[in-house]
Amino acid sequence: MASKKTRVRFAPSPTGALHIGGAHTALFNWLYARHTGGSFVLRVEDTDRERSTLEYERTIMDGMMWLGLDWDEGPDKPGPFGPYRQSERLDRYREYAAQLVDQGLAYHDGEAILFKVPSGHKVQFDDVVYGHIEVASEHASVTPEGTIKDIVLVKSDGMPTYNYANVIDDYEMAITCVIRGEDHIANTPKQILIYEAFGWEPPLFGHLPMILGMDKKKLSKRHGATSVFEYSDLGYLPDAVINFLALLGWSPRTGEEVFSRAEAAELFELDKVTKRAAVLDTDKLKFINQEHLKRLDPAKRLELIRPFWVQSGLPVSDFDDAYLAQALELMGGRGQTTQELADYSDYFLSFEPVKARYDAAEIDPERKPVLRAYYDALLAQPSWTAPEMEAFSRAWSEANGTPLKQIAMPLRMSLTGRKVSPGIFEVAELLGREECRQRLAHYGLASK
Ligand code: GLU
Numbered sequence: 001m002a003s004k005k006t007r008v009r010f011a012p013s014p015t016g017a018l019h020i021g022g023a024h025t026a027l028f029n030w031l032y033a034r035h036t037g038g039s040f041v042l043r044v045e046d047t048d049r050e051r052s053t054l055e056y057e058r059t060i061m062d063g064m065m066w067l068g069l070d071w072d073e074g075p076d077k078p079g080p081f082g083p084y085r086q087s088e089r090l091d092r093y094r095e096y097a098a099q100l101v102d103q104g105l106a107y108h109d110g111e112a113i114l115f116k117v118p119s120g121h122k123v124q125f126d127d128v129v130y131g132h133i134e135v136a137s138e139h140a141s142v143t144p145e146g147t148i149k150d151i152v153l154v155k156s157d158g159m160p161t162y163n164y165a166n167v168i169d170d171y172e173m174a175i176t177c178v179i180r181g182e183d184h185i186a187n188t189p190k191q192i193l194i195y196e197a198f199g200w201e202p203p204l205f206g207h208l209p210m211i212l213g214m215d216k217k218k219l220s221k222r223h224g225a226t227s228v229f230e231y232s233d234l235g236y237l238p239d240a241v242i243n244f245l246a247l248l249g250w251s252p253r254t255g256e257e258v259f260s261r262a263e264a265a266e267l268f269e270l271d272k273v274t275k276r277a278a279v280l281d282t283d284k285l286k287f288i289n290q291e292h293l294k295r296l297d298p299a300k301r302l303e304l305i306r307p308f309w310v311q312s313g314l315p316v317s318d319f320d321d322a323y324l325a326q327a328l329e330l331m332g333g334r335g336q337t338t339q340e341l342a343d344y345s346d347y348f349l350s351f352e353p354v355k356a357r358y359d360a361a362e363i364d365p366e367r368k369p370v371l372r373a374y375y376d377a378l379l380a381q382p383s384w385t386a387p388e389m390e391a392f393s394r395a396w397s398e399a400n401g402t403p404l405k406q407i408a409m410p411l412r413m414s415l416t417g418r419k420v421s422p423g424i425f426e427v428a429e430l431l432g433r434e435e436c437r438q439r440l441a442h443y444g445l446a447s448k
Helices: 020-036 054-067 090-102 162-172 182-198 228-233 238-246 261-267 282-295 298-311 321-330 338-344 352-357 365-379 386-400 404-416 424-431 433-442
Strands: 007-010 039-042 106-109 112-115 122-127 131-136 151-154 177-181 204-208
Touching: 007 020, 007 177, 020 039, 020 054, 020 177, 020 204, 020 238, 020 261, 054 228, 054 238, 090 106, 090 112, 090 151, 090 162, 090 182, 112 182, 122 182, 122 204, 131 182, 151 162, 151 182, 162 182, 177 182, 182 204, 228 238, 238 261, 238 282, 298 321, 298 338, 321 424, 352 404, 365 386, 365 404, 365 433, 386 404, 386 424, 404 424, 404 433, 424 433
Parallel strands: 007 039, 177 204
Antiparallel strands: 106 112, 112 151, 122 131
């Protein structure tokens, strides 16, 4: 049997921003399409006219673009199966519903059209993730009391319902596999009944596991950042978010935890997705983000950090790119997010944040003359390189019976305002002799 070209779709309702659950669904569809060389369709399910807006549609697309989840057909990318907005397909829904009415499988109730739920046969499907699922047809759609509830296809206002429009579109758009959140498992039998009524072969279904917050409760707004743009604002890289989301329910058979989107697409296997609920572990996201940050090339890293420095009011334009990129290189993988890395490296751009953090109050005034003698001698070294500063400092500490730490810590604090930093002589070298002199002098630790 010749296998059909894979066609999958992400079908968001434009009633809010792209949140983590939606991004997860979009990603798994994208991975499957890219892995199989198929097509990824973006279909906008905007039949809820009160809550759907074009702005939300735009935000969802922007979120997908930020993540790099490109689609092959969609409202902005005409294709052979369009239009891709449900509000532009209303005629079709009416025509197909009329067909079912003609066949005696659906009926009018006022302005609405309802599908007669049949009884007496099994509705079944083999979910790629959840396995075999079957229900008696009369249990596919029930009232809270447990009696058969006919399925509304078209509401009295002329708008199709989700279960109905979804089926018509998946059929018309030749979707081969429906990949979506597990919250739709309960809708699937209703949809299959509609496929059966038309005599259409249903697509494959693969439902993705539920995503839980760290408290093991279903993910919701309470769990903090939910829109993908919040992750962008917090300093997460799109590739890291993709990597992290891919691990919610799947892992590559190589066992690698950190991978690129291309690697994920190459290794993705839909039937390896697990149904076990996945926990959104933010520590893990941070770890993965840090690994992606480390792997960036210096120019790209600088490009990402720059806006965060600008936002903190640092005089970024006073420095050339080579200096800034070198400062970030010196940070040597510190910082789990671009925001953190920008914060941790602020002293390379300005003394102001250092002064705000450090006032040298802990230095015993009686020790200042000794420290000043050392720093003055350091500042007078013939060449201002880290190895020479270090050699000189070791020799000085031995000759004066002062542990290196005791002279290096005030230097670190005066230059960076932080207890932890890259090698302090490397920092001093990059800052330059004059800048170091001024910072030390501010604390009375060097002659002006
Ligand atoms: N518009 C539906 C949703 O956002 C689509 C579900 C589906 O993929 O079938 O939940």
